[in-house]
Amino acid sequence: MKLWGGRFEKNTDKAVDDFNSSIRFDSRMYRQDILGSIAHAGMLGKCNIIPGDDALLIQKTLKEILADIEKGLIEFETDAEDIHMNVEKILISRIGVAGKKLHTGRSRNDQVALDIRMYLKDEIIVIKDMLTELENKLLYLAESNLDTIMPGYTHLQRAQPITLAHHIMAYFQMFKRDIQRLCDCYERTDVMPLGSGALAGTTYTLDRNAVARELGFASITENSLDGVSDRDFAIELASCLSIVMMHLSRFSEELILWSSHEFGFVEMDDAYSTGSSIMPQKKNPDVAELVRGKTGRVYGGLVTLLAVMKSLPLAYNKDMQEDKEAIFDCVDTVKMCLPVFTKMVSSMKIRSQNMYKAAQGGFTNATDIADYLVKKGIPFRSAHEIIGKMVLYCIQKEKSIDRLAMEEFKSFSQAIQEDVYTEISLEKCVSGRNLPGGPARESVLASISSGRKFLTSL
Numbered sequence: 001m002k003l004w005g006g007r008f009e010k011n012t013d014k015a016v017d018d019f020n021s022s023i024r025f026d027s028r029m030y031r032q033d034i035l036g037s038i039a040h041a042g043m044l045g046k047c048n049i050i051p052g053d054d055a056l057l058i059q060k061t062l063k064e065i066l067a068d069i070e071k072g073l074i075e076f077e078t079d080a081e082d083i084h085m086n087v088e089k090i091l092i093s094r095i096g097v098a099g100k101k102l103h104t105g106r107s108r109n110d111q112v113a114l115d116i117r118m119y120l121k122d123e124i125i126v127i128k129d130m131l132t133e134l135e136n137k138l139l140y141l142a143e144s145n146l147d148t149i150m151p152g153y154t155h156l157q158r159a160q161p162i163t164l165a166h167h168i169m170a171y172f173q174m175f176k177r178d179i180q181r182l183c184d185c186y187e188r189t190d191v192m193p194l195g196s197g198a199l200a201g202t203t204y205t206l207d208r209n210a211v212a213r214e215l216g217f218a219s220i221t222e223n224s225l226d227g228v229s230d231r232d233f234a235i236e237l238a239s240c241l242s243i244v245m246m247h248l249s250r251f252s253e254e255l256i257l258w259s260s261h262e263f264g265f266v267e268m269d270d271a272y273s274t275g276s277s278i279m280p281q282k283k284n285p286d287v288a289e290l291v292r293g294k295t296g297r298v299y300g301g302l303v304t305l306l307a308v309m310k311s312l313p314l315a316y317n318k319d320m321q322e323d324k325e326a327i328f329d330c331v332d333t334v335k336m337c338l339p340v341f342t343k344m345v346s347s348m349k350i351r352s353q354n355m356y357k358a359a360q361g362g363f364t365n366a367t368d369i370a371d372y373l374v375k376k377g378i379p380f381r382s383a384h385e386i387i388g389k390m391v392l393y394c395i396q397k398e399k400s401i402d403r404l405a406m407e408e409f410k411s412f413s414q415a416i417q418e419d420v421y422t423e424i425s426l427e428k429c430v431s432g433r434n435l436p437g438g439p440a441r442e443s444v445l446a447s448i449s450s451g452r453k454f455l456t457s458l
């Protein structure tokens with residue numbers, strides 16, 4: 001018989017049991033469910049809502065059940081519906097009447113809200129640590145490439161010279177914000193809903209704050225309707241994770257391009273590449289492509305959650321059972337992507353000569369030559385036009401600007417002198433951009449050191 005079977009005259013249809021049951025995906029919250037029940041039972045005992053001996057017996061038995069689950073000794077039942085009722089049913093089967101007292105002053109509605117919050121709190125920490133590991137590796141990569149000149153792009157057209165360190169540190173900033181967003185999301189997840197009951201709280205004098213302390217929550221929910229029906233924290237996490245994936249995907253896209261023969265900027269380690277079943281020469285950046293691909297499924301999870309919640313009246317509705325697979329999949333996917341991505345990035349070979357060659361082509365120093373003319377007293381807009389003509393001339397002559405002879409320079413502007421050759425070197429273009437946030441060595445070093453401080457502050 002069902003734990004709620006009292007008011008029913010018939011059993012549920014077998015198809016409804018399967019349809020209604022969430023055990024196949026919520027069983028992963030068994031630990032949170034049991035720890036929540038242990039805290040709840042302890043509080044019920046201390047507040048004299050149930051006898052102290054019963055509370056102790058419940059707690060002891062729940063610990064045994066937890067150990068048995070971890071040893072793989074327990075098989076959950078579909079018709080016990082979900083993890084909450086499976087655990088309660090096992091408890092009652094082991095200790096009878098005392099076990100029947102556990103659910104006093106509690107509903108599965110506040111129980112499930114508690115379990116998901118506890119589960120996601122742990123996962124946020126795991127993901128935050130994975131991001132921190134990636135950030136550490138990026139700092140290392142940046143530090144070893146402070147002078148690795150490469151073209152920076154806009155519109156995927158070579159634009160101005162930068163360094164690989166600068167490029168890598170751009171991603172460092174993105175993942176730093178991701179970590180901050182996760183910390184922020186953690187705060188709103190770290191709120192304890194037990195005591196909300198089914199929707200309207202309970203008449204028992206529960207000590208909600210004691211349960212919160214026991215379970216390591218920073219605070220308790222302030223409205224019982226909201227306590228059982230809020231899934232913002234899951235949506236917020238799915239959205240943080242979507243942004244993480246968006247960043248990973250942009251990075252992946254660049255690494256895919258960079259490892260193509262056409263770019264040749266990096267070479268993936270054999271351990272992080274795959275071959276083709278037909279073309280013997282192929283070495284494919286599958287890891288980066290899969291990360292890019294899996295981004296779509298994390299966005300999918302976010303959209304699922306938003307859509308499930310969008311029209312739900314207060315308070316709990318069964319629709320909300322659909323939250324779990326979506327958020328779990330987001331979490332699982334990110335946890336799968338991050339470590340392998342980190343290893344891939346830290347093991348790839350940097351082809352710095354190819355990067356340098358690419359920066360030499362494409363007139364990436366054109367802005368600097370215009371700036372050179374400005375320093376010689378020519379207004380920027382006029383300088384822009386002069387250099388535009390110079391670029392056109394170079395394209396026609398198939399030359400780079402720094403290969404022009406002095407007479408050729410002079411034919412565009414008398415203001416150009418011998419010093420032009422050193423002033424427009426790629427090295428000078430980079431080192432001159434030494435404002436905070438720029439690609440010059442000292443600017444990037446400053447950003448690396450502030451990045452390191454951030455990581456140690458976590």
Ligand code: ARG
Binds near residue numbers: 109112
């Ligand atoms: N398995 C349910 C869920 O995941 C637990 C809460 C069920 N509550 C209820 N009154 N049916 O949402």
